[in-house]
Amino acid sequence: MAAPRTTPRKFLGRMSLPERNFVAEALRAETVGGVLLLIAAIAALLWANTPIRESYETVSHFHFGPSALGLHLSVEHWAADGLLAVFFFVAGIELKRELVAGDLRDPKAALLPVAAAICGMAVPAAVYLATNVSGGGSLEGWAVPTATDIAFALAVLAVIGTSLPSALRAFLLTLAVVDDLFAILIIAVFFTESINFPALAGAIVGLGVFWFLLRKGIRGWYVYVPLALVIWALMYNSGIHATIAGVAMGLMLRCHRVEGEEHSPGEHIEHLVRPVSAGLAVPLFALFSAGVSISGGAIGEVFTRPETLGVVLGLVVGKAVGIFGGTWLTARFTRASLSDDLEWADVAAVSTLAGIGFTVSLLIGELAFAGNRSLTDETKAAVLIGSLIAAVLATALLKIRNAKYRAMCEAEDRDEDRDGIPDIYEQGNPAYHLRMAEIYDRKAAEHRRLAEVAGGAGEGNDGPA
Numbered sequence: 001m002a003a004p005r006t007t008p009r010k011f012l013g014r015m016s017l018p019e020r021n022f023v024a025e026a027l028r029a030e031t032v033g034g035v036l037l038l039i040a041a042i043a044a045l046l047w048a049n050t051p052i053r054e055s056y057e058t059v060s061h062f063h064f065g066p067s068a069l070g071l072h073l074s075v076e077h078w079a080a081d082g083l084l085a086v087f088f089f090v091a092g093i094e095l096k097r098e099l100v101a102g103d104l105r106d107p108k109a110a111l112l113p114v115a116a117a118i119c120g121m122a123v124p125a126a127v128y129l130a131t132n133v134s135g136g137g138s139l140e141g142w143a144v145p146t147a148t149d150i151a152f153a154l155a156v157l158a159v160i161g162t163s164l165p166s167a168l169r170a171f172l173l174t175l176a177v178v179d180d181l182f183a184i185l186i187i188a189v190f191f192t193e194s195i196n197f198p199a200l201a202g203a204i205v206g207l208g209v210f211w212f213l214l215r216k217g218i219r220g221w222y223v224y225v226p227l228a229l230v231i232w233a234l235m236y237n238s239g240i241h242a243t244i245a246g247v248a249m250g251l252m253l254r255c256h257r258v259e260g261e262e263h264s265p266g267e268h269i270e271h272l273v274r275p276v277s278a279g280l281a282v283p284l285f286a287l288f289s290a291g292v293s294i295s296g297g298a299i300g301e302v303f304t305r306p307e308t309l310g311v312v313l314g315l316v317v318g319k320a321v322g323i324f325g326g327t328w329l330t331a332r333f334t335r336a337s338l339s340d341d342l343e344w345a346d347v348a349a350v351s352t353l354a355g356i357g358f359t360v361s362l363l364i365g366e367l368a369f370a371g372n373r374s375l376t377d378e379t380k381a382a383v384l385i386g387s388l389i390a391a392v393l394a395t396a397l398l399k400i401r402n403a404k405y406r407a408m409c410e411a412e413d414r415d416e417d418r419d420g421i422p423d424i425y426e427q428g429n430p431a432y433h434l435r436m437a438e439i440y441d442r443k444a445a446e447h448r449r450l451a452e453v454a455g456g457a458g459e460g461n462d463g464p465a
Contacts, residue, residue: 032278032279033151033155033274033277033278033279033282033283034150034151034152034153034155034156034278035155036278036279036282036283037149037151037152037155037278037282037283037286037358037359038152038155039283040283040284040286040287040290041286041287041290041358041384043287044056044286044287044288044289044290044291045290045291045292045294045384047291048291048292048293049293049294053293056291059075059288060074060075060076060288060291061074061075061076062074062075063075064078065078069233069237070233070236070237071233071236075288076288076289079284079285079287079288079289080285080288080289080363080366081236081241081242081243082232082242083280083281083282083284083285084243084246084281084282084285084359084363085232085242085243085245085246086246086273086276086277086281087243087246087277087281087282087285087359088180088184088243088244088246088247088250089246089247089249089250089273089277090250090270090273090274090277091177091180091181091184091246091247091250092246092247092248092249092250092251092253093250093251093253093255093266093269093270093273094177094180094250094270095177095178095180095181095247095250095251096250096251096253096255096266097255097266097267097270098174098177100255100256101255101256104174104177104178108335108336111330111334111336112171112327112330112336113171113174113175113177113178114178115326115327115329115330116171116175116322116323116326116327116330116351117175117178117179117182117323117326118182118326119322119323119325119326119329120146120148120175120179120319120322120323120326120351120354121146121147121179121182121183121322122322123318123319123321123322123325124145124146124314124315124318124319124322125142125143125145125146125314125318126318127145127310127313127314127317127318128141128142128144128145128310128311128313128314128318129142129310130310131306131309131310131313131314132306132307132310134306135306135309135310136306137305137306137307137310138306138307138369138375140368140369141307141310141311141364141365141368141369141379143183143186143190143364143368144311144314144357144361144364144365144368144379144382144383145310145311145312145313145314145315145318145319145357145361145383145386146179146182146183146186146314146357146361146364147179147180147183147357147359147360147361147364148175148176148179148319148354148355148356148357149176149356149357149358149359149360149361149387150172150173150176151278151282151358151359152356152358152359152387153172153176153353153354153356153394156353156356156391156394156395168342168346168350171350172350172353172354175323175354176354179354180360183360183364184243184244184247186364187241187243187244187363187364187367188240188241188244191241191364191367191368192239192240192241193239194239195238195239195240196237196238196239197238199234199235199237199238199239200234200235200238200239200240202234202238203231203234203235203238203245206227206230206231206234207231207245207248207249207252209227210224210227210228210231210249210252211252213227214252214253214254214265228245228249231245231249232245232246241367243363250266253265253266253269254266255267282359285359285362285363286358286359286362289362289363289366289380290358290362290380290384292377292378292380292381292384293377294381294384298378298381299381299385301378302378302381302382302385305378307369307375307378307379307382308378308379308381308382309382311361311365311379311382311383311386312382312385312386312389313386314386315355315356315357315361315383315386315387315389315390316355316386316389316390316393318355319351319352319354319355319357319390320348320351320352320354320355320390320393321351322351323347323350323351323354324344324347324348324351327347327351328344328347345397345400345401346401348397349394349397349398349401350394352390352393352394352397353390353391353394353398354390355386355387355389355390355393355394356387356390356391356394357383357386357387358383358384358387361383361387362380362383365379365380365383
């Protein structure tokens with residue numbers, strides 16, 4: 001008996017309607033947050049490069065918090081260690097949702113973004129290492145160009161007015177989620193110098209209590225918010241970066257729906273917390289991290305110093321080559337194939353767009369060169385310049401394809417029968433064809449009636465007075 005034939009999976013093919021709707025809603029929120037992030041970054045640069053730049057340093061280095069708890073931190077550290085925990089909490093929920101309800105639940109579908117993300121992190125790291133080995137620079141910043149900032153990338157899309165097809169948008173979002181996961185692992189494994197085991201044990205116990213309360217169905221923000229703050233403080237004092245606590249709590253939330261639920265707890269909490277993350281936490285982090293002094297000499301040093309040149313080349317060249325190469329190799333050596341509506345130029349544009357590494361790249365830059373303030377600032381400048389170059393190149397590539405994108409999006413959103421479901425998802429449904437036939441019959445009847453009215457009026461005008 002012959003084995004049944006299986007249809008090769010289309011690479012970047014059409015998503016299911018629920019997945020498409022979720023991605024569209026998530027991208028709208030990320031786009032708004034990205035615009036705020038862009039505004040905050042510009043404000044930081046202006047603040048740090050004007051006559052009032054001393055006030056920027058004063059505010060950034062102002063310390064507050066309880067010293068007895070080891071939390072007497074500067075504003076800059078509160079933004080990086082505290083506010084970014086909210087960002088990574090949302091990232092943890094997104095990852096959990098992708099694992100249980102999104103593309104990552106299917107190993108065949110997950111292979112594409114996972115392979116692209118791995119190559120999109122490995123190649124930039126290799127570019128950085130090659131640049132610094134040949135130039136005699138420090139190898140400590142190898143992880144800086146490995147991250148992709150999805151909010152900033154989508155902000156660029158919002159600014160240039162490009163409407164990506166849903167498949168490409170989903171690929172970009174899933175790629176960023178996987179990218180965030182590996183960035184979290186990099187921070188946890190490579191940037192933990194010493195561990196305070198009693199504090200770490202306390203954080204683990206707190207996470208256990210958090211998990212237990214969730215499984216028992218205990219509700220109430222007044223229970224979870226204080227507990228989350230305790231877990232975060234213990235994780236910070238343990239020596240492991242405090243953002244790991246946010247990810248761990250996000251992964252514990254249930255993100256699948258049970259009978260009678262309109263939204264899972266994870267979806268509900270993400271809906272509540274995402275505006276805080278995108279509208280407050282990440283922009284404030286950018287405001288107190290992106291404020292570096294930029295002059296002609298400083299820009300020149302970015303392209304002559306091996307550490308900073310490695311960051312720029314990693315973001316601009318490494319990301320594009322890594323993601324495009326990973327997706328091409330996956331399509332070449334697996335059963336995946338490119339969607340008929342898309343071309344490899346589209347994959348190249350998205351791969352270049354992923355070279356915008358901002359939030360996590362700035363954070364890793366601070367961790368990698370923590371003892372060298374000058375090199376930390378130069379690395380931040382390199383991240384900004386590399387991200388700007390990647391944005392400009394991606395804008396050019398996307399503009400070339402923009403007319404086709406617009407036509408594809410119009411086709412995806414067309415709803416002739418006005419039932420709230422795009423026609424493209426109903427074309428194989430007999431009920432859809434019956435509704436469409438009724439619509440066309442009504443339109444034809446309306447046209448005939450208008451023609452008869454016009455004809456009758458014409459006869460009346462031509463008759464005797």
